[in-house]
Amino acid sequence: MSYKILVFVKQVPDTQNISGDAMKPDGTVNRAALPAIFNPEDLNALELALQLKDKYGAKVVAGTMGPPNAAEVLREAMYRGADEAVLLSDRAFAGADTLATSYALSCCANKIGKYDLILCGRQAIDGDTAQVGPQLAEKLALPQISYVEEILELSKNKVKARREIEGGYEVVEAPLPALMTVIDANEPRPAAARRLMKYKKARTPFELSRDHANANYTDAEALAVEQENLKSRGLLITEYSASEVGADIQRTGLNGSPTKVKKIQNVVLKATDSKMIEANEAGITELIHELIADHTLG
Amino acid sequence: MTDKKGNVWVFIEQEEGKIADVSLELVCKARELAGKLGTKVEGVLLGDKLTSCVDPLYHYGCETVYMAEDPRLEPFTVQPYAKVIIDLIKQHKPNILMFGATHKGRELGPRVASEKLAGLTADCTELEIDDFDDKVNKNFYKDKLMQIRPAFGGNIIATIVNTWDDPQMVTVREGVMKMDAPDTGRKGKLVKVVPELSDADTVVKVIERVREEKSVNLKGAQIIVAGGYGVGSKDNFKLIEQLAEALGGEIAASRAAVDAGWIDHDHQVGQTGVTVRPKLYIACGISGSIQHRAGMDESMKIIAINTDPDAPIFSVAHYGIVGDLNSIVPQMIKAFKAKA
Incomplete structure (x- = not known):
């Protein structure tokens, strides 16, 4: 028996390296202005899926929602x-x-069809919300195991995993199909050279026509x-539009988003009454004495 | 809008009958919000054997406590909790629902929001009541919850509004909202809830559970010495520990230092960690992103040590030292020991 595992991943702006035109006037993100990377915890989710593939045999399907360039x-x-x-x-x-994201992904999962597990990273670094995984589980009426560190056992009907809780861990069991969100608790494998040679030619239909x-x-x-x-060689990346996955466009994108950005403020540093201390023994000794004198220290 | 407004709800998180601090902090914030809206503060308390939790909730400000006691609600699992809360929301239609941004709150909140088709804003650092004039969609919303959070790597602060059906849902990290002193004179109303759970709601089974109370208490610390990426290595973090020990303080860290694996997440200060207000906060090798500053800028005194004179941390520091922490920290220890 072979399992089918969906891993939902996200291409995210590298929030460490942000330039000034990163935001559009409507308060959404201008992704074009930013370097894009594989969301780190999604790599951990993929790694867990690949470990299951190695151990039990599984077909691993990676899915993402994003602009055409997210094919990367x-x-x-x-x-x-x-x-x-x-x-x-x-x-x-x-x-x-x-x-709205979890709704669209739920339509995509239904379109892909039967699966045993869905894995997602706990959260994406551009928002840190950790919401899409649990929301997707609800939309698909799946049992949800969050903050998974390790999958201990997979069998025909159930999965057993170790997950992080506040101040410790839990071992939990859930029937299949189930959804898990995965934390940074494994070392994602690097690209395999042979696979890279093969799959660097993989294209979406859109990319192909653009080429x-x-x-x-x-x-x-x-x-x-x-x-x-390309398709016969397994190099055609499937591409779905909203209508192809049967999504109601009143529930996608801005239409389907209850939260609206009222305003965006650039961060203004408040001026504090700041005193510069010389980085030498005399300056530091004086500072420590001042803090002892006003009872901050001691 | 003339229709009757729903109340302000707080999900009360408990572990073995002990209420999480963040829930009490949110009850205190809820009092302020409900005061502005002219509505009530209500707590939603789930678990098993919980009667001892109820009076403290009144004392902190809950006017009603909805309590669901059931063996199937202990230990915590997401689905039955979500089911009970959804049923309560449908019945009572709260205006606002707040969760602590804990492990539990962050997996439960989205599951509830998804079923209710409600918006949910994570890790808010401020909450206010204000009107929202949505000029794009030509709608005017009165008395909405302004959900304020740093976004996008901390380069901006976003004010987010939930424009759909209530409740307006948010999560807030521990320590962000201030806990007021309880008033033992306050009384409230207990509403016992009988959970309607099916087998499908309880399919996730907890087989083993290992946990210990957090060993660090940053929130209560008077003196905090925090290290950031500029500390340079796990080994070098010993300097931070030595200074903390000499001054009788707790050790903290920025996210960069936690992500680098130099120290445990329990020590993280900032938007996705703990918010602290000590007498003295010493930031060593911390550049001072908005997320970090959000967690410490209300400290009484802040000392910043950084090699980069333009580091944003200096803008919130009362004392700035531009230089190498490897020489400055030992000098501080020496100067303190000589005097104390």
């Missing part, structure tokens, strides 16, 4: 060991908050042939 993280997932990839991409998804257009190559028949060719 799907290729990265395939370099590491994912068997298939699905990109959920549509303008109707733009500006989604966590509720053709860029080359001023307009033969529709040739495009269709190449698409079939």
Whole structure:
């Protein structure tokens, strides 16, 4: 018996390296202005899925919602060991908050069909909300195990995992199918060289037609042939629009987001009555004496 | 809007009958919000054998406590808790529902929000009542909850409003809201809730559970010595420990130091850690992102030590020292020991 595991991943802006035009006037993120990376805890989720694949045999499908360029993280997932990839991409998804995101992903999971496990990273570094996993579990009416460190046992009907709790851990058991969110408790494997050579050619249909257009190559028949060719070699990344996964566009993107950004303020540092201390023994001794004198210390 | 407004609810988190501090902090905040809205503060308390929790909740400000006692609610698992809370929301239609941004609150809140199709804002650092004039969609909302949080790597502060159906849901980290002194004269009303749970709600079984109380108490500390990425290595973190020990303080860290694996998350100060207000906060090698400052800028006195004179931490510091902590920290220890 082989399992089918969906891993939902996210391409995120590298929040460590942010430039000034990172935000649009409507308060949403201008992703184009930022370097994009594979969300770190999603790599941990992928790693758990690949460990299950190694141990029990499984087909691992990596899925993401994002703009056409988000296909990059799907290729990265395939370099590491994912068997298939699905990109959920549509303008109707733009500006989604966590509720609208989880709705869209739930439609995608239903479209992909039968699965035994869904794994997600606990949270993405661009928002740190940790909400999409639990919301997706609710939308799909799945049992939810959050903050998973390790999967101890997988069998036909159930999964046993160790998860982090406040001040300790729990071992819990849930029937399949189930959803887990995964924390930074494993060492994600790097890309495998052989897989990289193979899957760097993987393309979404959109990317393929863009490549053709860029080359001023307009033969529709040739495009269709190449698409079939990629598909037969397992190199075609599935791409779904909102209508293809049966999503109600009143529930996606900005339409489907109950939270609205009222205003954005740039961070203004409040001026404090600040005193600079010389970084030498005399300066530091004086500071310590001052703090003892006013009873802050001692 | 003339229809009757719902109340302000707080999910009361408990572990073995001990109420989490963050829940009491939120009850105190709820009093302020409910005061502005002219509504009540109500607590939602789930678990088993909980009667001892009820009076303290009145004392901190709950006017009603909805209490569900059931063996299936102990230990905590997400689905039955979500079911009970959803049923209560449908019945009583609260205006606001707050969760502590703890492990439990962060997995339970979204599950409830998803079913209720409600908005949920994580890790708010301020909450206020104000009107929202949504010019884009030409809607005016009176007396909404302003959910304020740093966003996007701390480069901005966003004010978020939930424009859909109530409740307006938020999570808040421990220590962000201040806990007021309880008033033992306050009384409230207990509403016992009979959970309606099916087998499908309790499929996740806890087989083993190991936990200990947190060994660090940053919130109660008078003196805190915190290290950041500028400390440089796990080994070098000993300097921070030595200074904390000499001054009789607790050790803390920025997220960068925690992420680097130099120290445990229990020590993290900031938006996704603990918020502290000690007498003295010494920030060593911490650049001072908005998320970190949100967790410490109300300290009575702040000393910042950093090699970068432009580090944002200096803007909140009362005393700034530009230089290498490797020489400055030992000098501080020496100067203190000589005098004390």
